[in-house]
Amino acid sequence: MKNIILIGFMGVGKGSVAREIVKLSDLVALDTDDIIESMENRTIKKIFAQEGEEYFRALERKVALWLQKEVKGTLISTGGGFFKVPNLSKIGTVVYLSAPFETIYNRILAHPNAEKKLRKRPLFQDIEKARKLYDERSVLYKKAADIVIDVSDKDIPEVAKEILKKAK
Numbered sequence: 316m317k318n319i320i321l322i323g324f325m326g327v328g329k330g331s332v333a334r335e336i337v338k339l340s341d342l343v344a345l346d347t348d349d350i351i352e353s354m355e356n357r358t359i360k361k362i363f364a365q366e367g368e369e370y371f372r373a374l375e376r377k378v379a380l381w382l383q384k385e386v387k388g389t390l391i392s393t394g395g396g397f398f399k400v401p402n403l404s405k406i407g408t409v410v411y412l413s414a415p416f417e418t419i420y421n422r423i424l425a426h427p428n429a430e431k432k433l434r435k436r437p438l439f440q441d442i443e444k445a446r447k448l449y450d451e452r453s454v455l456y457k458k459a460a461d462i463v464i465d466v467s468d469k470d471i472p473e474v475a476k477e478i479l480k481k482a483k
């Protein structure tokens with residue numbers, strides 16, 4: 316079976332939806348940010364601060380090649396910039412979770428640990444820069460996707476069920 320790979324902006328719900336899909340199905344999930352943190356034994360925040368963004372992007376490309384070669388039948392959630400790896404479409408069916416910037420930002424703020432959640436995302440430190448990145452990427456996410464799911468008016472179980480229906 317093909318992998319299902321979730322792409323989308325930081326905080327759109329890739330991790331939450333992946334955990335729900337695991338509950339509802341026999342799929343096992345991997346997350347590219349988690350793989351990189353465990354490979355490096357340090358947080359993404361530290362990797363960005365100590366090595367810079369390009370070093371992190373090279374790790375994403377390395378993980379992408381490994382996923383293509385070694386991983387089958389798995390639900391893969393990704394970091395917000397992972398969709399730029401050259402072999403994305405060869406990893407599996409690409410599902411883009413889409414929502415307006417304000418919806419994403421408000422959902423993060425609504426989380427009890429909002430400040431911590433924002434702090435660990437180096438590219439979400441300045442809201443205007445994050446908004447610009449969102450605007451630049453929205454069209455690119457769409458182009459990279461096999462399936463687009465608008466998550467703005469759906470709860471997490473609804474999104475998970477829709478993905479299982481459309482991508483499995």
Ligand SMILES: Nc1ncnc2c1ncn2[C@@H]1O[C@H](COP(=O)(O)OP(=O)(O)OP(=O)(O)O)[C@@H](O)[C@H]1O
Nearest residue numbers: 325326327328329330331395422423426469470471
């Ligand atoms: N469909 C939804 N409805 C309401 N809240 C949601 C929905 N999806 C996610 N959330 C909430 O939005 C916040 C961000 O979700 P999550 O951490 O899963 O995003 P993410 O895409 O994995 O982010 P990142 O890739 O930056 O780690 C969480 O507080 C989560 O509970």
Ligand SMILES: O=C(O)C1=C[C@@H](O)[C@@H](O)[C@H](O)C1
Nearest residue numbers: 325348394395396436437438
């Ligand atoms: O949108 C991005 O480019 C990023 C999102 C996070 O998930 C991490 O992968 C990292 O902070 C970069």
